[in-house]
Amino acid sequence: MEEGKAYSPGGVFAHLEMLETRAHEAAIKQEETERQEEKLARLKARVQELRRQRDELRAKVDRQENGQLGKEGAVSDPAQPSARAVLERKIKSLKATLQVFYLTGISGKLTKRGVCFCISTAYEGTYLDSYYLDLLTKSQVQIHRHSVPIFIPLEQIAKKYLQTDIRRFLSVLSDHLNAYVGRRYQADQLQEHFSDRIEGTLRRNSLCNLLVFNYNVSSKSKTFPFNARLLYGDLCGSLPTEVTVSCAPEAPASLAETAAAHSDLFRRVALHKAFRSFSSAEESVDGAP
DSSP: OHHHHHTOHHHHHHHHHHHHHHHHHHHHHHHHHHHHHHHHHHHHHHHHHHHHHHHHHHHHHHHHHHHHHHHTTOOOOTTSOOHHHHHHHHHHHHHHHHHHTTTTTEEEEEOSSEEEEEEEEEETTEEEEEEEEEEEESSSEEEEEEOOOTTSOHHHHHHHHTTTOHHHHHHHHHHHHHHHHHHHHHHHHHHHHOTTTEEEEEEEOTTSOEEEEEEEEEETTEEEEEEEEEEOOOTTOSSOSEEEEEEOTTSOTHHHHHHHHHHHHHHHSOHHHHHHHHHHHHHHHHHOO
16 A cells, blocks of 8 residues: 555656756756856956957067167166166155155155155144145156145255155155244244243244244342344254343343353253243242242
C-alpha cells in the first residue's frame, strides 16, 4: 500500500512539476551567468582599449615635447631635465611643503593651476587673522592672487626666495605677518584696557612698527605726563628695538629713573603687559602706609 502511494499518478506529476521548476530556475541562472560573463568580457576589452589609447597619447606627448626641444635648437643633454620633469618636481616639492607646514600655522591645497596657501597668525596663543596666497606653478612660480597687506614687503620676499626656496619664502612671509599682527594686537590691547592712562590718541603707522603716545604716571598722589616712542626696527619681531620714554621737565628727579625703568620694560615685555606691570607697582606704592 505504501509503494502504491509513492508511485500514484498525483505524486509523479507533482515530482515532475518540481523538477521542471528547478530546471527552469537553473536555466535562468545559467543565462544570467552567461550575460555577466559577456559583460565582463566587454569591459575587459574596453579597459585594454583605453590603456592602448593612453599609451599612444603618452607617446605622442613625448614626441611633441622632443620635437619642440629640437625646434628650439636645444642640445640633447641627459643631465638637463625636461620642462615636465621640472614641473613634476615642483609639484612634489609643494606637496612636501604642505606636510611640513601643517602644524606651523601654514596650510594649503593643490589647485588646477598650482597651490593655494593659508597663513594663520596668532599672538600669545590668541588666533588673529588668516592671509591667503594663490600660486601658479609654471616654468616659474608666480603669485596669482593674495590677501597680504600692501605694507608687508611681499615683493621683496618673493624676489629673494620664491623661485629658489619656497619653504623659506613661506616661513619668512609668515614671520612678517605674525610680527605685524602681534604689534597691532599689543597696541589694541593697550587702548582697550589702559585708555584711562593714555592721554590723547595713540599714533601708529599701518605696519605698526612705530608707536607714539602719551600716558600718565602717578607719584605721591600726583599725576605726571610721560611721552613714549617705540620703534620696531626688526619687522619680524614683536618687541621694539628702540624705545624713548621722557617726562616733563618740571617732574621730580625720581621720575627720570621711572622713565628709564619703563623704557627697559617696553623692550623686554609686550606693551600691554608692561603697562599692567608698572600699574600694579604704582598701586602698591600708593597703597603703602
